Amino acid sequence: TVIKGNPAAIISSKNIAVTQAPPLFLSDDQVLGLLDWETLVPAIESVIAGVDRGQVIQPARLVMRIPDKDAVVLSMPGYVKGTNTSQDGSPDDSLAVKIVTSFTRNKDIGLPSILATVLLYNPDNGKLKVVMEGTEITKWRTAAASVVATKHIFPRSKESGLIVAIMGSGAQASIHAKAFDANFNVKQINIWNHRYPGAQDLVNKLSSEGLKSVKAFEHGQDAVKEADIIVTATYSSVPVVKYEWIVKRDVILMLLEQE
Ligand SMILES: NC(=O)C1=CN([C@@H]2O[C@H](COP(=O)(O)OP(=O)(O)OC[C@H]3O[C@@H](n4cnc5c(N)ncnc54)[C@H](O)[C@@H]3O)[C@@H](O)[C@H]2O)C=CC1
Numbered sequence: 001t002v003i004k005g006n007p008a009a010i011i012s013s014k015n016i017a018v019t020q021a022p023p024l025f026l027s028d029d030q031v032l033g034l035l036d037w038e039t040l041v042p043a044i045e046s047v048i049a050g051v052d053r054g055q056v057i058q059p060a061r062l063v064m065r066i067p068d069k070d071a072v073v074l075s076m077p078g079y080v081k082g083t084n085t086s087q088d089g090s091p092d093d094s095l096a097v098k099i100v101t102s103f104t105r106n107k108d109i110g111l112p113s114i115l116a117t118v119l120l121y122n123p124d125n126g127k128l129k130v131v132m133e134g135t136e137i138t139k140w141r142t143a144a145a146s147v148v149a150t151k152h153i154f155p156r157s158k159e160s161g162l163i164v165a166i167m168g169s170g171a172q173a174s175i176h177a178k179a180f181d182a183n184f185n186v187k188q189i190n191i192w193n194h195r196y197p198g199a200q201d202l203v204n205k206l207s208s209e210g211l212k213s214v215k216a217f218e219h220g221q222d223a224v225k226e227a228d229i230i231v232t233a234t235y236s237s238v239p240v241v242k243y244e245w246i247v248k249r250d251v252i253l254m255l256l257e258q259e
């Protein structure tokens, strides 16, 4: 796809929708090129604050299960009343629908379990502006929300030398390791997976990407016992962390759940 102009500017501009221009298509790679923690974390922070101020419309998501495929389809519309003005001087309201598919057997064919599409509309007339693959933005957004939660509700989040334990070694485990490494003063990241080689593979991948002090653990209890921050990112139907494993008195626990 050839994008004329800066995709970020096109997305935030309303002019594209006023004309008869067809929707822009953005691939995951193109979306990835627009994502960074410095922009995303404050954006998520501001939208969560907007919920409190009544600036966000976000109905409960529609969940469709397909039991014979171990699959779920989630439909998530959302509207955010803008507070700033965009380049053309009008408020930067946003109207979008995200559709997520969760096919847990996808690992067998080398596809992510969670795939997503985001449809972005002109908030004043409902015209479709952008169709984007939403798998990367979904990964990043989820981890950014964990960062925001940690910043605001974990009193020790500004401490240095934090230990993060991550249960799972898939897409969310990986992006949470990167998010916590980039946004907090982390001393060590412990990775546990129900299949140990998965934890080792993720440690190798993160280390090769420059993360320091990432360690694989064979037993969940060992991974969490010194942890300040614990993230569970698995498809397990039973708890992967036991209360009695947690040694420190003030720990933040983030549970990423399948519907
Ligand atoms: N990928 C995303 O953007 C988001 C994912 N989530 C949720 O986070 C969780 C993990 O998702 P992903 O990392 O994307 O999936 P993934 O398929 O990439 O990783 C799944 C992880 O769960 C482990 N696992 C699978 N079955 C297990 C079992 N029975 N017991 C223990 N561990 C098991 C796998 O070994 C792997 O480490 C899911 O519950 C998902 O719904 C939530 C929000 C966004």
Ligand SMILES: O=C(O)C1=NCCCC1
Pocket (backbone or CB within 6 Å): 100, 102, 114, 138, 257, 258, 259
């Ligand atoms: O995007 C989200 O929110 C998701 N929630 C749970 C399943 C994966 C995506």
